Amino acid sequence: MAEQGFWPRARRHPSFVAGGCMVALLILSACLSLLWSPYPVGDIDIPNKLASPSAAHWLGTDSLGRDIASLLLVGSQNSLLVGFIAVGIGLGAGVPLGLLAAARRGWVEELVMRAADFTFAFPALLSAIMLTAIYGPGLVVSIVAIGIFNIPVFARITRGAAQAVWSRDYCTAARAAGKGPWRITLDHVLPNILSVLIVQATIQFAIAILAEAALSYLGLGTQPPQASWGRMLNEAQSQMFQAPMLAVYPGVAIALAVLGLNLMGDGLRDLLDPRLARQR
């Protein structure tokens, strides 16, 4: 039986390697920007506006003369922050709700799942716009809005996966040994659905980045002078014909981040699938 650890198999999985590299690049650039960026992002240099790429400005400057490379680097912080917190909110609230629904069944399950349906009924972007209309635009509101959208996603997937585990014989055996529903949930159900959750978290991370970009593009997310890829797209729109590259850079950054996360999620799904792990 050729049973291998996670890493030896991961190294030979092309989409996991490609996705992992892109995600690593994203995280590295965010870390780097915390320590150093070519120029401070707030620096406006009007005489040098709309400059072409040069040794001084690697990717050129925008309509206010800000350095594009610095904006991109610092903007990655924003995307990662949104991804982590929004997925964190979704995991933190959705997973316990899903586990509760699967463990208790009956009206508890009904209540949780109908509440999830209700939240799901509003498109994410629409509920985000609604929240910003109430609380005013800003990074925090957009993160919370995206996070709330993640809760039913995780609640549903957790309940589905947990129900499958609950119907397994070893859960019946654990009940026969006198274990209560909470101990079974923690000892048997959660470890067995962890891989499903990890994969889903990666995918939701990508969706959160996209959603933040969309909100910022609409002017509802990150506010100036904070750097954000979505807002860069928005600002580039007015110079679409003079300086098309201004829209291309942040667009490519968003696309690469999302692609990387999705590839990594796909790879993880294959790698964490126990049926494939125990291939003979």
Next chain:
Amino acid sequence: MTQVLLDVNDLRVGLPTARGWAQALRGVSFSMAKGQTLGLIGESGCGKSLTALALMGLLPERAEVSGSMRLNGTELVGMAEPQLCQLRGARMAMIFQEPMTALNPLHPIWKQIAEPLRLHQNMGAAQAKARALELLERVQLPRARERLDAYPHQLSGGQRQRVMIAIALACGPDLLIADEPTTALDVTVQKEVLALIQQLVREDGMGLLLISHDLGLMRDQVERVMVMYGGTVVESAATSELFAHRAHPYTQGLFAARPRLGLPRGTRLTTIAGSVPDLVDLPAGCAFADRCPQAQADCRTAMPPLLTVAPQGPSEEAHLVRCPHWRLP
């Protein structure tokens, strides 16, 4: 008079199904003395496993249970879940049919054996692990010490069933329920596992409820056999008595349908005509009436009562049959 371990009286279980309410158990009554071994036999869907699940309190949530089940005098029907949790694994334990799936693939086996110990006897990890080793040695798992940290997929079916037995025995229960413990195992391993269960039950003075559809297996393993059909007990007798005299037409059919070695080539195996009745739509009378060669009009009107074939002797249990037209062959 020996002490009564388990007393089941008129146990009825209704289950919701897609096609309506199914009367899965229709008045099951029996009792077991401390240390007694009892076999439950019948074909698929007759209610054997359901009886076991009802005893353990593991029926589906929407099942309706009525009647009475007393373990050491404590009523189990209607008992609250937290109290049941304290009994399960401690006073009564169960061995499942499929050792391949009844162990969690993510935990090493010592942890799974230690679970009931930590839960019911408040043992610490080190103490529970030491006890797990003793238990694995008791169930004669070869190289037990090395296997403590093994994962279920590293063990064979027979070895896993030994682990399951160790888990069931961990807290020294009074009642051990074994639901077809050897059905999923190789024939060569079946005998070993049964002999092991038998030996452990005798050593610990546990009551054993052995569920099986295998007649041959019952003969050597239990003192008394109950035959179930359509959710009721149709015949109950000491094992030797039942193997010698079968009164119920269903039991007779069941024994006649056993394949035997040494029959001339080309002999057709005997079968019981018809199929198991639908539990959603059971007849008012005897559930076996439609397949019974001796059925008469009164069989279909009301459920026949349990009649005595042979009264309780000094050493043997009474021989009871649920058939008004019983006759010994």
